[in-house]
Amino acid sequence: MSKKLFGTDGVRGVANVYPMTTEMAMQLGRAAAYIFKKDNRRHRIVIGKDTRLSGYMIENALSAGICSMGVDVLLVGPLPTPGIAFIAKSMRADAGVVISASHNPYQDNGIKFFSRDGFKLPDEVELKIEDLIFSQKIDSLRPTAAEVGKAFRIDDAQGRYIVFLKNSFPGDMDLSGLKIVLDCANGAAYKVAPAVLEELGAEVISIGVSPNGTNINAGCGSLHPDILSEKVKEHRAHLGIALDGDADRVIFVDEFGREVDGDHIMAICATQMLAEGRLAHNTLVATVMSNMGLDIALRKAGGRVVKTAVGDRYVVEEMRQHGYNLGGEQSGHMIFLDHNTTGDGMISALQVLAIMQRSGRSLADLAEVMIALPQVLLNVRVTEKKDINDIADIRKTIAAVEKKLGESGRVLIRYSGTEPLLRVMLEGQDKVEITGYAQEIAAMIEKHLGSGRKKEA
Known part of the structure; x- marks a missing residue:
């Protein structure tokens, strides 16, 4: 079965537009609560989010859906995605839910689930959630009176996660003597990340730590390391660290400002x-x-x-x-x-x-332990995600480029799991040569599937 809601990283889209509506969030909450409710004991699900404006409405809808199935909700507020996985596991909750669209712009949002062991749900569980929603199998299951769930706020979640992070660093060492520029992307780590580095003894220059609901990932964070690079050189720092909106990824800048x-x-x-x-x-x-x-x-x-x-x-x-x-x-x-x-x-x-x-x-x-081969990545916006092997012109163009590259390079074509994009990636010995090949393939894709100009990643 193919999934209708879940992509490669949960459900994602423009907030307040299907499928990222409050109505769907409530249904996702109800279906997930049903699946994670294994017996007659009291069950609990952790909900956390990043700093997007739409997080408030989705959080309330999710919470309502979960409580309507007789499961309690533990609200932790803004916290990195991995922090929510940790909190759910450490508190022995039945699941964790993250409201975030990761590196996407603020108008997008998403919902992803972690099981009680802190791992993301396998495909078969996501399919079960979708089946419960679209089949309306649980519409009539509505606990009443004292059987409905309650919502609690966990005030010390950030402190717990800070301690957890520090415990991953060797106990016989600290960060004294290091000057670090830290970019939190105006996202979920804007409080915990600076605190961790400072408590371990580093001198920290923080940027991207003033979220306002609409500036998450906006010209900052791991997708936009240019400002970080300039700050590292300006402050003569030892390195720069850039997180994305939900802080599950990181990119570095060395002391020379190089990514x-x-x-x-x-x-x-x-x-x-x-x-x-x-x-x-x-x-x-x-x-x-x-x-x-x-x-x-x-x-x-x-x-x-x-x-x-x-x-x-x-x-x-x-x-x-x-x-x-x-x-x-x-x-x-x-x-x-x-x-x-x-x-x-x-x-x-x-x-x-x-x-x-x-x-x-x-x-x-x-x-310097690794020398990267020249690589080019182009994104082509598409109107639909057809199998490119079914389009003769695209298939022949790719085959011709692969023949020219031989064993000295490779071509990788794949659809984005979260956006209407077809990614064209080439590696080879000569950057100019593979750039030309990539543009040739991208132009053919644009001709048959495109909805706008191609852009370099």
């Missing part, structure tokens, strides 16, 4: 863990979007890279199935299963900072 992406961070952490004998099965899990340079770096260090489909949930599934403990994406989602159950921007940052402090090496120096 250090998720692939390089995974290379730094994986090779260090290999050297210390801590990388499970000597294996790093990445997605098909990761640069071929990452494979080369791990192979030189005596490890290997296993690739999955794009999406941190698929990385985590591969890790859990085979007992791996480190995985992630080029975009900055990194999962350290020894510390948390999902991508956590601050835990990732703290692991890198620990390596810097232990080794005495700069981020720029550490990042």
